[in-house]
Amino acid sequence: MTLSRITTKADLQDYLHAAMQLEHATIPPYLTALYSIHPGTNSDAFHVIRVVAVEEMLHLTLAANMLNAVGGEPDMTRAGFVPRYPAYLPDGEADFEVSLERFSPTAIGTFLKIERPAQAPSEEMRVLRRPKPRAAIPAVHPDGDDGLHFWSIGEFYAEIARGIQHLHDQGVDLFTGDPSRQVTPELYYSGGGEVIPVKDLASALAAVELISEQGEGLTGSIYDEEGELSHYFRFQQLTLGRYYQAGDVANSPTGPALEVDWDAVYPLLTNATITDFPAGSEVRAAAEAFNAGYAEFLSLVNQAFTGQPDLLIPAVGEMFALRDQVGRLVRNPAPGRPGVNAAPTFDMPETTR
Amino acid sequence: MSAQTRLEPFLAFSSRVTAFTVFELQGTGQAAAYLETVVGVVGEALLGDLLSIDEAIQREADGDAAVRDRLLRARIFSDERLGPVARHIIKLWYLGTWYALPKDWHEVFGSVEDDVTFVVSAAAYAEGLVWPAIGANPPGAKGPGYGTWAMPPKIPAF
């Protein structure tokens, strides 16, 4: 079975596993682009990407809360959880791949696709049944070779929302998880939205809505109910060179001009893997140390999602340390590749547990 | 000699006198800016001399750190012309700041009109190596995260 329509609680858990994988899959590309920017330059772009990346972490947390609420067991340390880039998103969007690359118009183009508005151009494209594309991230059941593919992350969450409602209407006892596993707002907050502990239908649907609104905007409006601009339109500002402001309509921002310096960026090797760096080199050692650190970080976050929510606070500290490691990597020339710099590879050992 | 060909010996010398690896030095993103700063104040010729002597010392010491350090002290750090510049290169890496050379150095070895103390750039401040040396962040940059201060410091081995 792959991602077919949600008809059982097990289906829902599968979707939520996929949701965690999906939310996480966006983070390495965002962080790579973010930290490729020369410090002190591109302030507007830096903040736009940073805010989105932070909110993806919020979404990951919300997905974990939902999965815990319905009695699932988050597992971010299993083999294949971290994709090998370039990768298709695990919700089955098959018309583009996501790369680890420097901040560039191409990268922003990809980010716009990741965050594209929920509505597919036509009803037929909304949910597609088609062969699993090459190198797709093995979602929940990697052996499957066909299933549902969604036009957008928004469509994917719409199915989750539909499934929750459907199961609830069927009288399925959904919220059987241990409430002490929920991550609460004390442990995670940022400017963009609060963590919602999930304990019942209303809070589960609220969590889905928050993710969808922040990402792609469900309603077609560029701002959500809190007056927050959705990710898609945040990124679009970088290509249009202008901020949106209140009252604007899609595609026509009228706020202050926004400056982007595409050249103030380290020339990272795109989709670097560990073998791109010669064994024995300092760069190789640093890239391996980063990967090991990232694996530990995921493991720590996973512990936070599986009964020790307090660990989220030190996990943030680990993430800041990883940030500094990425900074050192991207400023070093890639050995044997003139004009190209090293990059974090996010290669995980088969299992990080 | 172009700045690019100077970079390697400059990094090699810098690594020895700072006890940070070339990777860590490059990791600051400041190597080119520092090289430019040094050349801008003391000129190509002096830096070339300093780096040639350093290379000679490496050959002579042949991996013996004690010998190397003795020769560095004898031929560079105690040299009236090279010593102040060598110390300033260390300070550049540790603090991101170029310090104006002493007045008597300028009198003897050539005056540079605009040799003043300055922070090389905002980024250079944040990349000072004194901070990783002590396992801390530069004040006002690279915040280590809530509550990390309650844990023992992670002072990196080298």
Added chain:
Amino acid sequence: MPSSAPVDADTIYDAVIVGSGVSGSLVANELSKQGFHVLVLEAGPGEDQTIRGYEKYLSRFYEATSKDNNSPYPANPNASMPRSPAVHSLAAGQPDSSSYLVQNGPFPLDSTYTRTLGGTTMHWEGKALRMLPEDFETRSRYGQGLDWPISYDELAPHYRRAERELGVSADVQDQAELGIPFEPGYVFPMQGLPASYLDQAVAAGIDGTGVRLDGEDYHLKVRAFPQARNGIPNAAYDGGKGYVPVGAVSTHQVEQGERCQGNNNCVPLCPVQAKYHAGKTLAKALAGTVGKVDLRTQAVASRVHVDHVTGRVSHLEYKAYADPGSPEHTTHTVRARLFVLAANAVETPRLMLASGLPSSSALMGRNLMDHAYLLTWGLMPGPVGTMRGTVCTSGISDLRGGAFRHGQAAFAADIHNDGWGWAGGTPEVQVLDLVDSMNAFGPDLRRGAVDRISRQLLLAWMVELMPDPSNRITVDGRYKDALGNLKPVLSYNIADYTLAGVAQARSLSRRLFQRLGVEDHTDYRPTDVGYVSYQGEGYVIRGGNHWSGTHVMGTTPANSVVDADQRSWDHENLFLVGSGSMPSIGTSNTTLTLAALCLKSAEQMVRQLRDETSAVELATTTGSAQA
């Protein structure tokens, strides 16, 4: 942009507020919430209203070779501010007028404030302590200083509101142990900040130290300070409603709302706005839809005009400049029903005195207080990770009150996570010394840096100062700034009452260092600015930036400048707000208390604005004049 909102010369504002710091912003927000039309005048620039502008502060700080506590803020001769590196030792009888704040002596005070949008909360450290109940009645209890016209209990509800507005992180039990009453069940908006590793090492050595003062025994305990910075929200706050921390503010979209990251830079600037600054309150005021707040930056209030028949303030003059680098300006007049001077305890009396309004009590500018800070510093036996965390997380607060205050000042100590910086022994200084004098390079240098920096301990002893009418701010026609405004002239000395506390602090510091095995590197030299000699021993005393007392509140027009609502006894539509109203400051950083006072005063302002329904007769306006 709010700053460019035109000020209509014909507009009669409900209130004009001078100063956009914490006092002015709180009052503006409170009045706006009640539907009033308010104008805020800020002497300095307002570049931090966008994130990019805020980052300009940060890069200015990064690039500054001298990183003093005003280094992020642009030099601006049109609205200048004191800077500590500009303070020199004074020769007897010779005022130092070389910088903005004229030092008349005999003691040179290196305290500063910031003239920019948000005021000194841009560079404040963020400690948000309540005063002790006994601090409000030092005269009747200890025969020292002045009593407040209100008690702790009367201020307590306003303290609670101030703690919400500023977003205070603290542990209520810890504070209650100091003798501060809280309402049953009260918790702070956010949990107390974790103690630094350095704090923990110090606590392990000194918790339980017994101190006998004036026949009474005290036992020391290292406690975290209440701090106005984002930590972990308290789920139990507000009867279980919780608390939502306020993140970065900007006139443009930014969702940066994090908790403190430990940037170790609360002073002079928090890079992520985890620390409260008045801009957070001001942003709410500007966004409010009930009333309306206009903000005018680069507008220096220059004269308060009083109608001598009614005694009311008729209008206010201010000078607007377009370019901080040029003294060119235009002079404007603004009218309002209510005037609020919130320019800080130096600038407010300076403006009043420059306007020829010394108060019928003659106390305008007098009773200037600050805290006397004595620094003691040394090296812990091993690395303790100094230079991590907020600038200060914990300290010793057990000697803030007690019967010994009959004879000597109370004091408290901060454990500084930022090492010896305040005493001049920054990491930069250590590296320069290692390279230049110790001839260290390579591994010796790295080890030396750890040995000399990661072991640093600095205790900053905050010693109380009682109000003394001869400590004062005045003006003098000889001293003017670039716009022709009179500069503040400071006369300041430190009484033996305080010096006795200083000596006690030094002696206690020695004992604590003995318990900790700290190498004592404390060194006071007669050539240091702020050197004083007391009973045969020398000390160096520094300012705490806690300017206060200069328009003191009291019970009668004869003993004070303002009443318990901070309303001028002489001018019924004039409020002088901020720490200048405080008759004593005990051993509390002043911001939380002045915030509470402002919230209290705003209630009176609202009452007054509502009661005055009849048209107010206004003096003839003077037209705009080109300077």
Added chain:
Amino acid sequence: MSAQGQLEPFLEPFLEFSSRVTAFTVVELQRTGQVQAYLETVVGVVGEDLLGEMLTIDVAIRRETRGDPAARDRLLRIWVFGDERFGPVARNIVKLWYLGTWYALPQDWHEAFGTGRLDATVVVAPAAFAEGFVRPEAVAHAPGGHGRGYATRAKPGPLRA
């Protein structure tokens, strides 16, 4: 000044305490030949009661920390060196051993804890000066004490661990 017999009970704890705070063994301390003179000096100024209390605390510390030197030092700092009454005396005992000199205690100490006895800075005995540990530790010699001859000076002294 007390006779030798009366001070007998102090001897062992005094040596134990001195050994820890000077980092010389009891045997090395005894070899200086100054134990009795130093003990008499201390008791002469601060009295048997104070010294007795201080040494009792040290015994308790030793018992409590059971051979953990770091723990012992920590408690020594808290209970002895950081104590207003004992701290100055403890530091003076260290100085006695290292420098052969008794330093007059601070005026404050005498006002608060003194017994009214006379106190002055004195070289305890000419012999004591020569036995001061600051010199044996660096394997140099005290100026005017038992010299080792010119040639020995040029050699690097083996520092004690």
